[in-house]
Amino acid sequence: MPTSSTVRPMTPATVWLARGRHADGAAEDVLRRSLEQRKRSRAIDDFLELPEAETETEAEAAPAERVFEARWRVDETVTVRARIGVTPGPDGGQEWILVAEAEQPWNNDWPSPAGLFWPKEPDVAWDRDGAxxxxxxxxxxxxxxxxxxxxxxxxxxxxxxxxxxxxxxxxxxxxxxxxxxxxxxxxxxxxxxxxxxxxxxxxxxxxxxxxxxxxxxxxxxxxxxxxxxxxxxxxxxxxxxxxxxxxxxxxxxxxxxxxxxxxxxxPLPDGAEDALTALREDWHLLTLEEELERQRGLVAMYAEALEAMTKSRDLYREAAERAHEALAAYQESAEAAPVRQQPPDTPVASPLQQLTRTFERLKSARSQRPAAPSRDER
Structure with a gap:
């Protein structure tokens, strides 16, 4: 049985995954028309097409990922959020990855997310395995x-x-x-x-x-x-x-x-982890209640950050005041202490001067030595 040495995170029970290739035409046009039809028929609550990401350099001039988000309810009360990303394929087709997540563990009796994003007509070639x-x-x-x-x-x-x-x-x-x-x-x-x-x-x-x-x-x-x-x-x-x-x-x-x-x-399939992270952390299709809750969360986050900055400023001010007090106390104690007389500095002779003085002492000692008697005096 084939095995893999690479440890991957497991697929959550709430997640539905699919991947494929759209063979002909512009997939985003097909998705847009299909989602509009699903919204009119109330098969989904709403959908959103995200604006195409802008490229900054010519090296990044390749068409970026086109993303659609959609949400609907199953069993009347369980909300499903889904995201499909479409990117250009190597042979002119377009690769797509679809990730959906429900508020409860996924039930296979619920509608297929791929069947809600893509049209049902058999002549639309969106249902190809990419490999x-x-x-x-x-x-x-x-x-x-x-x-x-x-x-x-x-x-x-x-x-x-x-x-x-x-x-x-x-x-x-x-x-x-x-x-x-x-x-x-x-x-x-x-x-x-x-x-x-x-x-x-x-x-x-x-x-x-x-x-x-x-x-x-x-x-x-x-x-x-x-x-x-x-x-x-x-x-x-x-x-x-x-x-x-x-x-x-x-x-x-x-x-x-x-x-x-x-x-x-x-385990999560190859490439699914990034798609699931994007669904969870970069979701744009919010209801009015979700948008309000999001803004409340941002206000709370900013309040915490401001409180932390204020606390840091107060601690810095307190530390600066204590440093000034310590410096003032040190200056007062230095002024009150008696001035000690320092002995004059004794010049240090250079090596040449020391050598000259040594020769002078030897010369003086030699001149003071008594002279030896001559032969006549002997």
Whole structure:
């Protein structure tokens, strides 16, 4: 089973996450029209398009992230706040990340936030997995080449954004069997699942391609891939389905496996931490009550800062007064003390002067010594 040595923060129970790619046209125009329609139909309470950030240098002249915020209520009283950020992709498309957070733990029976931001029309190509351009709303047939299939899973599964399901067809199916499992999933899971479909003759090559994932697909069955990193508590046999009847009926066992997998504690996907922080700390779509509460908080913060500055000023003034008092006391004590007579400074002879004096003493001592007797006097 794939593992990761990098420790990531866990996804909060109140948070819903999705990521994808908008293939054609300007995504911000599509989002703007869709949100206006949702607001008119009262599916959402309100939305806000944030102004585009201004660039300061030519090096930053690339189009910045376009951000939309929206809020709505579920179960009549639970508020959901959501934020979608759209950035240019490498191939002309636009990448998007959507983060929603509710006031209570997320219930998958609530509407999908992606379904509220984006239009429902199937011809609007917003539902592509960013890594491999896989569809979030349609079946994704596996490549005919086994190596391509293996490469597909290696590139698509890491990141942790989507739940990947692989279904093997025991025999060729008609239109009744080509219905994605997302059709029967709770609304909150429908835009988080990528379903891969393998043809009958691909079973052996499929399981060969899945060796790196640590799972196998039963013939005519299905499996939920562990993802990278795998969620805590994942056991391959618990998320393997022995038989999926592709006759248009609800695949109950597969729906149960996907739902149980979605409930496992999982680390935040790559890039989700920054998006969640932006949702929580840089939120602009405030109600009148929230704006009033925010202003009260700012007033309280400024009052605390002013009080701290006043206290610091008083402490500084008190310390300065004490320093002046100490200086005055020192000056008074110095003036009252008797002046001590200092001995005159004795000049210190230089080395040359000392040497000269030494020669003079030797010369004087030699002149005072008595002379020696001559030979005649002997």
């Amino acid at each position: 491999a351009l896989l569809s979030l709303r349609k079946l994704n047939p596996l490549p005919h080449d086994d190596k391509e299939t293996r490469r597909l899973f290696r590139n698509a599964v890491p990141g942790g954004w989507h739940i990947h399901v692989v279904v093997h067809e025991a025999m060729s199916t008609d239109e009744r069997g080509r219905v994605p499992v997302a059709r029967w999933l709770p609304p909150g899971l429908r835009h988080r699942v990528v379903e891969h479909r393998a043809a009958p003759q691909q079973h052996r090559g499929l399981n060969w391609a899945l060796r790196d994932q640590g799972v196998q697909v039963p013939r005519g069955g299905a499996v939920v891939l562990p993802g990278t990193p795998a969620p805590d508590g994942f056991e391959a046999e618990d998320f393997s389905v022995r038989a999926v009847f592709l006759d248009g009926s609800e695949p109950t066992d597969l729906v149960d496996a996907v739902t149980r997998y979605a409930a496992l504690p999982r």
